[in-house]
Amino acid sequence: MSKKKIMIIDDEDAIRLLYREEFEDEGYEVAVYENGQAALDSFEKEKPDLVVLDIAMPGMSGLEVLGKIKEISPSTPVIMSTAYSHYKEDFYTWAADAYIVKSPDLTQLKEKVKELLSR
Amino acid sequence: MADNYAKNRNLLYEFSTIIEREKDLHRLYFISLPIIMIAFGFEKGAVFKYSKRKRCFDPKAGLKKESLEELSKKWESFSKKGEFAEYMLKADTSTLYETDYNKKIRGLNIPCNDTSRLIANMFITKTDRLLKTEKIENKYIARVLRDMEMENALYIPLTAKNSIVGFLLLTPPDKKTSDLKFFCTGLGLAMSALIEDKEIANLKRFLDFNEDDIKQKQRLYEIGKTASTITHEIKNALIGIMGLFNKLKNYIESSEKTDRYVEIIESELNRIYRFVADINKFSSHYTPTDKKPLNLKDVIDRAIDLTNTINNNFVFSVCIDKKASTVFGDRNQLEQVLINLFKNSIEAYGNKEGGQIRIRAKREGEFIILKIRDNSGGVEDKQLKEIVKPFYTTKTQGTGLGLSIVKEIVKEHGGDIEFKNTQNGLECTIKLSAPKNITEGEYEQKEDYDN
DSSP states (O other), rough: OOOEEEEOOOSHHHHHHHHHHHHHHHOOEEESSSSSHHHHHTHHHHHOOOOEEEESSSSOHHHHHHHHHHHTTTTEEEEEEEEESSGGGGGGGGGSSSEOOOOOOOOHHHHHHHHHOOO | OOHHHHHHHHHHHHHHHHHOOOOOHHHHHHHHHHHHHHHHSSEEEEEEETTTTEEEEEEEEEEEEHHHHHHHHHHHHSSSTHHHHHHHHHGGGGGGOHHHHHHHTTTEEEEEEHHHHHHHHHHTTTOEEEEEEEOOOHHHHHHHHTTTTTEEEEEEEEEETEEEEEEEEESSGGOOOOHHHHHHHHHHHHHHHHHHHHHHHHHHHHSSHHHHHHHHHHHHHHHHHHHHHHHHHHHHHHHHHHHHHHHTTTTSSSOHHHHHHHHHHHHHHHHHHHHHHHHHHHHHHOOOOOOOEEEEEHHHHHHHHHTTTOOOOEEEEEEEEESSEEEEEEHHHHHHHHHHHHHHHHHHHHHSSSSEEEEEEEEEOOOOOOOEEEEOOOOOOTTTTTTTSOOOOSSSSOOHHHHHHHHHHHHOOOOOOEEEOOOEEEEEEEEEOOSSSSOOOOOHHHHHHHO
C-alpha cells in the first residue's frame, strides 16, 4: 500500500518542522507549505490525501484557502488547526472536516488524521 | 412557460412586500414556505431555522395539503397588486401546518456537525444539491424526509453574507428553477436582518446598566483584544518550541545535571503555556458549543472526580432536589465552572485536614439554583465584588482569571453568579437554566436520540 500524503499549511517554521517529523514518523508522506497561495499552486501536483490548515496566516487566510481547496477537490478532508478556538463559530470553518485547537501534544491531531484517512 | 414566469414575477413582488413588512421571524418563515411552494409547484416542503443559541437547526415542516391548495386558490383569486401579501401578513400561521407531524419532529434539533458541513460546502462551492433519502448520511434529515415521504428533495441553504440562517427541503426536485434563488436569497437576508435586530435588542438590554459598567466592559474588550493577539503569537511559538523540545530530549545524555535542566525547562514551559492558554480562553469569545439537557449529578460527580486528582483531602457532600436533576448547558463548560470553584476553595483552605464543600441544587421556576458552600473562612466583604473581576487575585500564583471565566460561562448560559460570606466560608450561588419542554427524567430518552 502506498503512503498517504498529508499537506501541511502553516506560517510558523517550528510548527512545520514539528508536524513534518511527527507525521513522517507515523509513516505518512508529508508536504509542507508556508502560505496558502503556494499550497494551492501545487495542489494538483501534490494530490494530498488530507490537508492540515492553519487559519491565521499572513496573505491568504486559512478560511479562504479552505474554500478554494473545497472547490478544487471537495472530497479531500481538511483539518483546520489554530491556536484559537473561537473560529469554530465562523461559518466558513464549518466546511472543514475537523477543527483542532493547536497544542504541543499532537495526539488529538494524529487521531483525527487517522480517523479521516480511514473513512 | 412564459405564463408561469410572469406569474412568478408577480408572486415575487408579493413576497418582497412580505419580507419587507413582516417583523416576526417565526411568522416570516412560516408564511414564506407556502409562497415558495406555490410559486414553483412544490408539493412538500420543510424549513429549518438555525438557532445560534442551541447551535442546531429547528425544523418546521409538513404544510397541510389543504392549506396549500387553499392558499393557491386565494392567490389565483386576487387581482390587485399587493392583495395577496396583505392577506398573508394577516394569515393565521398556526393553522397552516400539520400539527401532528410537527409534534413528532418538535425537539428534533438537528446538530450542526454534518448538516452544517454540507451547507457550508454548498455555500462555498456555490452548488445546489439534491438529496435522496437512502443517500443521506445525516440521520436527522433522513428521518424528516422519510416521515414526510419525500424520496428526493432539493436542499437549499438560506444564507446572508457569511452567516447561515437555515435551509429548505423541497420536493419534487425537478421543479428547480433559477428564479427560486431570488426567493431564497430574499428570505435568507430578511431572516438574518430580523435575527440581527433581535440580537441588538438583546445586547441593549444586556448593556442596560450604569455607564461605569459600560466603560469597564469596553476597557475589558480592548484588553481582551490585545491580549488575544499577543497570546496567539506566544502560544503559536510555544507549541513549536515545546514539540521540538520533546524531540530534543531524546538526544540529551541523561545525567543528574541534564535531567534537572530538562525538568526545569519543561515545567517552566508548561507554566507559560498554561498561563497563556488561560488568558487566551478568557479573551476569546465564549459560546457554549454543545448545550443540551444534562444530568446535573453526573456533571457534579465528574468535576469532583477531577478535583480529587489534585487534592483528595476535601470532603464533598452533594444534595440534589429531584426537580433539579436536569440542567440545560454545555457539559465541559459547566464542569470547568465547578472545577474552578472547587479549586479556589481548596487553595483558600490550604493544606490542612477538614476541608468541606457542600453542594445543594434545587429548582425555582425556569431555573436551577446551585449553592456551593465551603469552610475556607471566606473573603473580606469588600472583596466579594472584586473576585469575579479579571486579573484580580488573592493568590501568589495564578492569572486571576479563574472566576471571571466562571462568570462569563455562567452568563453565556443565561444565568447568574453571586458570592456571599457565611459563618465560616464562602457561598457561591449559581443560577442556571432548567431545560424547557423536558420534564424530569426525560432527558435520557432525548439524549438517546443524539446517539
